[in-house]
Amino acid sequence: MRNKWLRLGRQPHDLQGHWAERVFQWGIEVHIIDGYPDGSYQPDKPVGEAEFLKMFYRSNGAVLKVYGNDDWTRGSYGLARMWNHPVNSSDYQQRFAPVTRRHAAEIIASAHGVHYMGNDAILYLLGRQLINGKTVATLEGFAGDDLLTRAEAVQWIRSMKLKGALELPMLRPKAPSDPRLIPALPNEPVEDVEDFVLNPVSIEELSLIDGRKSLKYPYGSSRQVIEERFGTSEGQDFFQSEMYKEGVSVHFNEEGRMNSWKWKWEWDQTEEPTAFVMNSGLMLGEGTLSDVLKIYGTAGFKGYSGFMSGSADYIYELVDGQLLPRPSTDEIVDFDQAYVISFSVDSQTLKVRYVLVAPYDFAFHPENYIGD
Template sequence: MKSLKRMAACSILTALLLGSTTVTAESVIQELYSEELTARTWEGIPIKHMDQHWAKRLFQWGISSNIINGYTNTNLKPDQVITEAEFLKMFYRAVGLAIPNASANSAYRPSENWTEGLYRTAKLYNHPTIGANNFALRMKPITKLRVAEIISGSQGVHYTGQYAVTYLIGQGLANSKATSPQQFDGESTLTRAEALQWIRQLALHGKLTIEQRPKIPTDLGLLPEMANTPPEVIPDFSTEPVTDEDFNLVIQGNNSELRFGDSKKSIDAQFGNSSGKSIFDDDMYPLFNAHFNQNGELDGWKTYLYEEDSIRPGVSRLTKKGIVLGESTITDVISRYGSSGVRGNGIIDYHYKKMNDGTYQDISIYDRISNMEDVCMIAFLVDDKTQVVYDIIVKSSLKDAF
């Protein structure tokens, strides 16, 4: 499992582009493999009718992650109240489930309504719905209380009503400033944008997972205590400033540092000669892989947990912002780099453009990038269960990330 994730880390941007359903992504990938091309424009995730909407970036994220799609007229209808069936579709896609026929124009079982696979899945996971045996109720607006019951159930507990809300508030997963079920207003409905934002919060907490809800209600004594202060809601796409040093790798234990622009000769002097080339043309050293440009200068590196790391006591690998390989969690990454890079499914990646004054500007991968060679990347992979960082990747340009 881990070896597969490590290979994915080496081509993290390619995975992002292939994950997009747009023809643009596929054509960009094909063109980048041409040696005659030195720079390429990435068109991002363009969406219509939402240029001034507060949830534009949320929908770009949702589309790129295959969580949500528009209607036949390409209108995403962010302010439309979401139905139970629509929420199930959004939620199950977000946690990575393949839902047969969950599209009105699907070729799978064309005679079957698109909602059937969703409700079979809900039954499999014992998630509470009102539309399981009544098709008309599937198209009724879902309440926040029912969403709370489904989400809490996906975390492997069985609570209903105010207890489901109490659980989510205590876990920081309610996407609300409420400190009690009464403040939560569970009988109200929510829009498609608000539902997507709630799912985004699950991703930011590393809780975009799914488990079967137990048949027997969970002991109420296990509910978290309610705090008097409102729980913190993580901003959907926050950023933190970076400097040149943030693209370096610090190795504690031997007092060394891997710096962008260092020559291969100087790196060999510090760490010994590389053991050879990886399939991605990286030079392999005991604690990291390094990529050098045509001038022999370091322009990219990656480091990940090896099985033999347990026999290297006292040696830690970390970024300048203090993200320690094998120790820091998704929460640590967000606190130091911001929430903008959280993609879900264990991938966190940040993109920056160096300005003329030497500062770095955060760049959204969802927007158009006129020259990918101008944008650098810092990426982390976290373990699905522990949410601990096991892979760090830094590239001087998105084009080189291929």
Template sequence: MKRYFIAIFCAIIYLGSLALPANNAEANQLFIDIPKNHYAAEAIQWAYEFDIINGYPDGTFRPNQAVTEQQFAQIFVNYFDLEPVEEELMKFSKKQIASDAIYNTLAAYQVPLNGYFDNQIRSSAVTRGTVAQALAYMLNGDTTLNSSIQFLLDYYITSGQNPKYENTNLQRYFGASNHLTRAQLVVFFYKLQAKSFFYISPKAEQNFENTEQYTLNKRANLARNILDKSLRKGSNWSTEANNKPNKTWNGEYTYFYTYGNGDIDSRGRILSITNSSKSSFNVTYYTYDGWNSGTVEGVATIVSDKKARLNKTSEGTRCVIEFEKIGTNSIKTTEFYCEAGRDKGTNYNGTLTLETN
């Protein structure tokens, strides 16, 4: 019972943020898009009454809207009342986000999920197969997709999606590669609590004890490896993978503007980014405005998925320039302090566009 009430309380805090309360539902129907004969109506009614999940201001529940992996991960940790850990994962994504602590905990238990090292994967829609493997691993220690699906079927947590494959292809029958929806999410946890499935498998408990003294990143790698190959996204962590070339910043970005008849009546900027890795890239930045010009070279440090910062030139002179990705083909540069190497009539501020062949 302790796990039940903790799970309900924590899920209220999180899932309430997925949507705002519905105020326009008809008196005899909780949500206008959930008729009484909807397969998830009872589960949604239960979840709503316990304030686990709400609807939208237009009176809809949007049962077919996809759930992201990190949304599922948050509910998963709360439902099983998993113990937090102090160790933190190193990620390919530099930006710290709210789900970091959740994934640290899941890595300690070695729960099979994809997004341990990549913020973008965390925010993408989670598949039913991934959810099945995470649940069956935690409850029963299952480590294959088929055994995980079979576990959920045996205990009537799910009945599958494609009846024509029931006796021929278990994964297609279950719809393993399909996205988990809001309605399916509610049904899964509704049926789990109805059967008092709050316990943790000995395998998960043993992995949490970590008698081998593995690093948290290695435990996350082991967790990702449990996932069926058909469900995996991204890469496992390694020093080489973290430092391998990252071409997402590389390129020559330019801006030109002519306001007169001659060369001196124009301004421009040419930013060249090379040798981009997961943590830094090389910068050569030339800017001019009429007769005034300047060039700076150095190494910028990547501080998040979309931002990097140059703090000094290759000669060791102080020069602070922030680089921010705008969409996929532009970079906005902002100079905070960078007087060395340029005339006073120009600076390193502007938005530049990637040159393409």
């Protein structure tokens, strides 16, 4: 993890070895959490309401206005008022007071478009299995009166994203929601998906596969073979990839061999399932975020990354004929043998809407492939 800190340009002394070190690295990388002027992150410090709003809103793609150096809280509280969230906006000093786990639950529930307060907000989140209790998933186990730490806040956000809460309604209704609509608590203990893990895949995962016709086009297939299936290219995109029907684009090297391919959901296509599938069995257009995380692991998951999408990027290095997962670029030995498989999912349906399979350089430095 030390190399990760170096890549992020930080070396916080109070996070090394902390249980939340990896989730803080994620939070910093996706610009959810900031450090303090002395370079610390103080993971065990109770989080203030203003800090929590800033983290939570950023994680949902909100752009917080900056009003000079006088008050960094104004942007968050402006949104909170607009969305009718239960915050202490009238008392400025209370913005910096530590929040309880219950109060944080009220804010999160509000962003899901419901109006529950107190224990009802906790029960709503537990019933939806979005966050767990401090010990068990019950009111008592949730420990609503305890203060929420900065580490717990980032972990909550990460956990909700992994469970598909990518883009929230945000607006809380004025009238209280019906408590009878709160989901029942799970009968069995809910296990969180194991986080920051990567699963190995076969080199065949780089193949373009037409599951409907049982046709597989291995990485390095010729242009002639590709066009026997897809027909003549409809033109090139910005990165000189040939665009074909059914949302498929292929980039060929100088020898005319496929060295990158991508698929994207055509928004006007019919309800007929897509033909394409990954070698792992993931159906493009039908597979979900949960499927991606189970097959490839959670370490590549970034979260909400823009309009209608959540992203997950997986890096591999070809060693002795095997694709070995790399948690970060710092662990790549030979970049010429590094590959990337990237997914984006719809933020509402959570279905896969885009996949890119490419060499590392093409995926992370596409400017090298822009046509004249």
